[in-house]
Each structure stands twice: as C-alpha cells, then as structure tokens.
Amino acid sequence: MANTNSRSAPRKTAPFPTQMMSAALPMQLLRAREAVMQRFRPTLRALGLTDQQGRIMRALAEVEWIDMMELARRCCIHPASLSRIVPRLVERGLLRRRPDARDARRTTVALTGKGRATFWNVWTESERIYGALADELGASTLQELLRGLDAMIEILGGADATVPGDTED
C-alpha cells in the first residue's frame, strides 16, 4: 500500500508501461555479473584486492610488459583510472614499471615475483569456484550463455573489447 495510486486511474501518476523492454537487457547483465562476482569477491578481498586490481593482475599474468593503453583494453578499465591504480600496486610490490624503449610516451607494466605469487592464490581459488559454478549452471547452459555474449559483443561493436593482439611492432 505504499503506492497510493494503485486503485483505478494510473493515467496521471504512472504514464509509463510497467514493462519497459529497454530496461531489461542492461539490468540483467548487471545483475548477472553481480551474482557471479559475489562468488569470486571473497577470495580477492582476502588478499586485499578490489575487483579491478584483480582484473589487472590477471591481465598481467597472461602477458608481461604491456603498456597502459593495452592493459586498459584487456581489463576494461579506463586509462585514467589505471593511472591511479597501477602506482598503488607498484607501492605494494605487486607490479613493476619500465619505460618503453621504442616509444618514450609509453610506460610498460609487469607483475613482480610477489605479484605472481599473490595472483597464483587468486587463480587456483577462482578455477575451483568456477568449476562449482559451472556445475550448478550446467555446462551447456554456460556455453550457450558465453556464446550469446560473444555474439552480442561482436555485433554491437566490441570497440575496445576487440583487443588488437599485439602492439604491431
């Protein structure tokens, strides 16, 4: 009974359809991601990492010495945000930096030994959690979902998600 106008004439107070199609897709993507991340977050937090810091470590676990722009693309973090996050991780001894020899504008980043050790903990736990999650959802459902997402990203223009491979050097 909180909604005082749910009696008869919704015309004046509620001029919008109760189901707005355009709301569903972004919202469900948000909810779905939240539901998944709730599983992974405790592991990250236990190691003192935020979601974003975890993405950065993961990206650097795959490829060493990439520049900030490439890193930003790979882990979906705005370059401006990276400029604040990376120095923090360097101070904590998880990352190290080094100027690019061929282009003095660029700075490249990599994990330290400590960084690799820390990420190893994240990673082993994450794979375990992902396995459990895949069991709950069912492998085929999961596969379908991932394919659907891939298709959507592809069609709507991955833009930065495309990841142009290497620095074409």
Next chain:
Amino acid sequence: MANTNSRSAPRKTAPFPTQMMSAALPMQLLRAREAVMQRFRPTLRALGLTDQQGRIMRALAEVEWIDMMELARRCCIHPASLSRIVPRLVERGLLRRRPDARDARRTTVALTGKGRATFWNVWTESERIYGALADELGASTLQELLRGLDAMIEILGGADATVPGDTED
C-alpha cells in the same frame, strides 16, 4: 615485441595458462553490458543524467512512493550510494521525498512532474534504440540471451535481485 619473453621458455615468467576459464564469464558480462550501454548513454547524458540516475528514474517511473531499500533493490544501487544520489535529484527538482507514515525509519521517494517529463524523453528514445538493437541481434538470439541471464541469476541466487514484491504491509 613488447613482451620480451615470448621466445622459448615461458615457464618462469608466465606460470599461468593463457586461458583462464574463471576470467571469461565476469569479463564477458562486463564487456556485453558496456557494449549495450554505449547505445543508451548519449540519451542519458544529453539530459544530464548518469547511468545510475537513469536507473533510479526508471525504477520510479514504474512504481511511485517506494522506500530507499526497495529502490536500491530495484535499480541495483547500494543504499549508501542512494543516500548521496537521491538528494541531488531532489535538488534538481526531478524527485520528491516524504516520510513513511507507518514506519518512521523509512523515507519514500517519487518522481515529480518534471521528473516524469524528463524520463519520458529518456524512455521514448530508449525504446527506439532497443528496437534497433534487437534488429541487429535478432529477436531469437536476444530472447535466448535474456533467458540465459535469467536462469543464471536465478540459480546463482539473485539475492537482492529477487525483489520481494512489496513492503509486505
């Protein structure tokens, strides 16, 4: 050649498999949401609204006079964040507040006339954009994807996404 160690022995410098399964799902959900939001954002920004402010307006366009907790659940925004955002929108004349008569702890919120007018602009544009988007993806692909997301949210525990209906009053 930015990755100096891509020659022969990746053992010491890259102790992690290049494909980490646990990374794919959250990342693709993030990318997909970004891809979709890129379509809707210009409309919001043109009216001076952030993504979150848009979600709040939309939630309130469906149901009037809901309390902060319920609003937070419906638009997936942390109550602590709402406590900052809502007053801003009240100042801008888009929202109005009123204490709940039956529970003095609660504050309820609704759109103003100006708020409804503003959202009407967002909404008509959004539906148009969504239509175009559905065309690109194909109706069936979109349906499948939405069902997959629903299933995942359901199975992984929607938690707050469940939306317990009313304030059970």
Next chain:
DNA sequence: GACGATTATTTAACATGTTAATTGATTGCC
C-alpha cells in the same frame, strides 16, 4: 511496557568511473 536485537537511513573514508584539460613524445606532411 522496558530492553536487547534488528532494521532503515545516513555519514565518513577510501577506491574507482568519467570527463576534460595538461604535458611530453611521436607522426605525417610540407
């Protein structure tokens, strides 16, 4: 009907997202 436990909202402190502007380096073209 008083009291401890819970709940709704807010605030503070810090981390990140967003946008615009800045600085230094590189590129393309004359």
Next chain:
DNA sequence: GGCAATCAATTAACATGTTAAATAATCGTC
C-alpha cells in the same frame, strides 16, 4: 628540418561503489 596533428599518460574535479560505523526507529520477548 620544422610544424601541426595525433597520441600516451597523467592530473583535476566530480559522481559513484564499498565498507564500516553512527543514529534513530521498530520488533520480539519477557
């Protein structure tokens, strides 16, 4: 070679996410 346009990285200013703590009201129980 010089210069305008572009680009990489950073910084500033503001909005939001996150966590913990504070406050006030309500509930459950006795």
